[in-house]
Amino acid sequence: MNSIAQRLPPASAASRRLQRGVAAIEFALIFSVLFLVLYGMATFGAVFYFQQAVSRAAEDGARAVSQLPASPGLSENDPRIVSAVRASLLEALVVPASETVTVDRRRSWxxxxxxxxxxxxxxxxxxxxxxxxxxxxANRLLPKLPAFGWMPDELIGRAIAMRQT
Incomplete structure (x- = not known):
């Protein structure tokens, strides 16, 4: 019985070189697709985390509203609520690494x-x-790629609290 290997002529050096070129092209195509998938997953994960942190900060602000006494009244942009929102964001990883040297720099950022x-x-x-x-x-974790403009410019979190009367 003849095997397939015995029936085929041996590969020449030229055909092996061509195969290496094809492998390089295949690698380049597959790598670029895998890179875009990995980049998309990392970017989506970062945006998702930031959105969760912003939503949690809004919820913490709403929780602070519900815990305030009925008097004195609550004003628009009450500093007690803004302080609760900022304290919530202070605990999250939304501040760039260059601004995390001290707590005061994080607060000001x-x-x-x-x-x-x-x-x-x-x-x-x-x-x-x-x-x-x-x-x-203004504070992207990963840079924006051309032709991939699906990342939002602003992340908005909103929460509603019933006030004590």
Whole structure:
């Protein structure tokens, strides 16, 4: 019985060189696709984490609203609520590494780059809407690739709390 290997002529040096070239092209194509998949997963994970941190900060602000006494009244952009939001973000990993040297630098970075607003409604069913806005486009974890503009410019977290009357 003849095996297949016995029936085929031996490969020449030229055909082996061509095969190496084909392997390099295949590697380049597969690597670029795998890199884009890995980059997409890392970018999505970073945006997802930042969004969760911003949403949690808004929830912590709403929780602070519900724990405040009915008097004195709650004002728009109350500093007690803004402080609760910033304290929540201080515990998260949203500040760039260059700004994490001291706690004071982290606080000032958050105060500069994160906006917390509180909208208050009065009367029956009084409530407060806490909105936290993080400028993600100014503080990206990974750089933006051309033709892949699916990352948001801002991340917004919003929470509503019923106020004590």
């Amino acid at each position: 958050i105060a500069t780059n994160v906006t917390a607003t509180i909208a208050v409604t009065e009367g029956t069913g009084a409530r407060a809407v806490v909105t936290v806005t993080y400028k993600y486009s």
